[in-house]
Amino acid sequence: MIVTAQAINFIAALLLLVAFAMLSQRRIRALVNLFAVQGVLLTASTLLTASGTGQTHLYYSAALTLILKVFVLPLILHRLVRRLQLTGDVEMLINTATTMLVGIVLVIVAFNLALPISEFAGTITRGTLGIALACVLLAFLMMITRRKAVAQVIGFLSMENGLFFAATSITYGMPMVVELGIGLDVLVGTFVFGVFFFRIRETFDSLDIHHLERLRER
Amino acid sequence: MLGIVSFWLALGVLGLSLGRERDGVRLLYPASAIASGLVAWIAGHALFLPPASLVLPLGLPGLPFHLRLDSLSAFFLFVLGLATTGVSLFATGYFRTGATASPGLTFLQYHVFIAAMALVMLADDAYLFMVAWETMAVSSYFLVTSDHRHEAIRGAGFLYLVVAHVGAITLLLCFGVLQGFAGSYAFDAVRGVAIPPVWASVAFALALAGFGAKAGFLPLHAWLPEAHPAAPSPVSALMSGVMLKTAIYGLLRVSLDLLHTPSVAWGVSALGIGLVTALFGVMFAAVQTDMKRLLAYSSIENIGIVLAGIGLAIVFHAYGMHALAALALLAALYHCLNHAIFKSLLFVSTGAVMHATAQRSLGRLGGLIHRMPWVAWTALVGTLSIAGLPPLNGFVSEWLLLQAFLLSPELPNSYLRMLVPVATAALVLAAAFAGYVMVKFFGVVFLGQPREPSLQDAHDADRWQRAGMLFLAAWCVVLGVLPVFALRALDTVTAFLLGTGLGDALSGDWLFVTPATAERASYSPMLFLAVIVGALAAVYLFVRVRYRMRTRRGAAWDCGFPAQTPRMQDTAEGFGQPIKQIFEPFFRIERSMPDPFDTAPRYWSRTEDRLWYGLYLPVGRAVRWLSALVARLQHGRIQWYLIYSFVTLLALLVLIRV
Incomplete structure (x- = not known):
């Protein structure tokens, strides 16, 4: 039991590390790969929680995570990047060092916020709530600091990862129906985003989102 | 009664399907006039009958439409029926030529308007009442702007729509107060409960403001002299003759029937x-x-x-x-x-x-x-x-x-x-x-x-x-x-x-x-x-x-002065002058007096409503200022929008923590 909890904590630490890596990564393809790694870690932690607590439905959600977040979504994203010929660096609005510092502050805030909640939770994984929250906030920060629309979608998906992790760590996962629903939403959302990217590029000849400013009402 | 309302709607759709064939549509108006006459006749009888109510299997689930015909609604339906009979007969001739929009469309709007007014009077729950009320407002808006190529008419229509919606919101709040005590939107339930005096007064004040916006009570009158002239004449007749009465009906219904204290x-x-x-x-x-x-x-x-x-x-x-x-x-x-x-x-x-x-200017008629x-x-x-x-x-x-x-x-x-x-x-x-x-x-x-x-x-x-x-x-x-x-x-x-x-x-x-x-x-x-x-x-x-019909015909109003021209008659402007002078402080008058040495003197004066400048324009400016403040948030940068949600999220989390 203790070994399982230790292992989950270790995986949580790795998740946080990956989140920071995503925050500092400039290349889109590497970003997609990091997203896949996050999916692998999530699957592992869910499996460990399932075996540690005997919650059988967590096996299903682990399987779902594996299929969706490790294989399907990264494949779609890779295809998208190839079709859109997005190679090279992603421009950032703020330089990496500052972003990392802000990220550290966010992690502290997240831990601080999670403290009283995790005290109430009776799960073996309760210590990881702070990390889950930190993952959500860091993904959000990534969405804010990136210029290219694809990076924002990856940030959005990774935010969902963080939420999923929070759910497993605090209540052993959401009901199956909700999880299936969210999984489907993410999949459909990615397709919609994909279509949007092609439209945006057709209209503005670029995926740089500051062109979208022109769309506002004068 | 309900049959006639649906007959009107059906007639309206029929008129729309005839579309641009002006003569075809025109001949449907007398049919509508007969229906109006029937409404008046039935309503005249219903005055003396006990209230009859009906629940329609329409509307939202669990919130069906309630209808009720009692003396009060019968009286106002009688008013509606009489006035529309005359006006529809007139409209047969009026829409013969001239109207710019498609005659079929005007016909449809006209009948939706009449049917909505009838439903307002028949409604026995707040939900149907508001649906019919808004249908009435919107259909009359389209009728007012049927000649929408003129800038002034579009402006008048917009003003009408704004005031109508402000009124509708206050009415919604009024019915909300009533529903809060009765627990149901049906008027029957509202009649049955005793509402504390303070809240009853609040409901009455809201009703007075809401119905006042439709009836044109001061200071919510500004749309009336703009919208009525803009509409085609039969529509002005209905708006002035009947639609204002629906507001009176509503006020009576709420203040004396529903609140009954x-x-x-x-x-x-x-x-x-x-x-x-x-x-x-x-x-x-x-x-x-x-x-x-x-x-x-x-x-x-x-x-x-x-x-x-x-x-x-x-x-x-x-x-x-x-x-x-x-x-x-x-x-x-x-x-x-x-x-x-x-x-x-x-x-x-x-x-x-x-x-x-x-x-339409009085100065050019006579x-x-x-x-x-x-x-x-x-x-x-x-x-x-x-x-x-x-x-x-x-x-x-x-x-x-x-x-x-x-x-x-x-x-x-x-x-x-x-x-x-x-x-x-x-x-x-x-x-x-x-x-x-x-x-x-x-x-x-x-x-x-x-x-x-x-x-x-x-x-x-x-x-x-x-x-x-x-x-x-x-x-x-x-x-x-x-x-x-x-x-x-x-x-x-x-x-x-x-x-x-x-x-x-x-x-x-x-x-x-x-x-x-x-x-x-x-x-x-x-x-x-x-x-x-x-x-x-x-x-x-x-x-x-005495005179054995020895009559002599002369020019009208020449008072024995032989060289009179039409321009020497008393004008509308001149006739109103004493009032303008006596009550000058109430008006906002702009005048331009010609110079004594001007060889081609021109005089004009414009009389406007002080309330327009004192109340409506300041309110309008305040709304514009506030919306400009809100518009600052909208600069179209996704990053900023993300930051808004980010900060909100953080703030909420911190709030939960505390």
């Missing part, structure tokens, strides 16, 4: 607002130079008088003086009916004049009685009624209302006793001004000499238009000459609303209207008519015998 304060506030509105409306009517605007301001005045009557009825009712309350309410209701008829008549007659001359005798004589009946002259219907209702005011020294509150003479004086002043305004309207349009050469080719109204106008004029006369029968029918409504009607006072002789006691005051229109006809016949005979 009126307080003196409600009555006094309604009385005050009503009198101020009446005076304001008539003063502005006196200085208008556009005939439809003049009539629109006159509508404001009449609605003010009705509201004053309702206010007085509430005061009496709150003090338990039931007979007097019934008298005041009876007068207000009768005035509603009369106003619906004579204002529809006047609006359609301006429609006929505009059709024939393409002019002498039309020779060219358009049908329109002129029917309009004369309407003007005499609205001016409150016996033996026509306007006199009866205003006289009854004055009787109610004159009986109010019996009130137990000494302050009110002191205020009532002032109120009476204000009412009399408004009535006298109404006469003045109508002399101006009729005199400038129909009498004298034509002010423009093109008026010589004006043609009279066609058959259908004549039929519509004659129908309305006939009702003016009937309601004026035989008021006792109408009042007996109306007494069922007062009995329904107040618990006691006037009862015995009306059961006497059908020749005399005696509101209180015969010693105090009574009125017999038949005698009046007999005296007038007798005097007229005597003068005619005398002239005929």
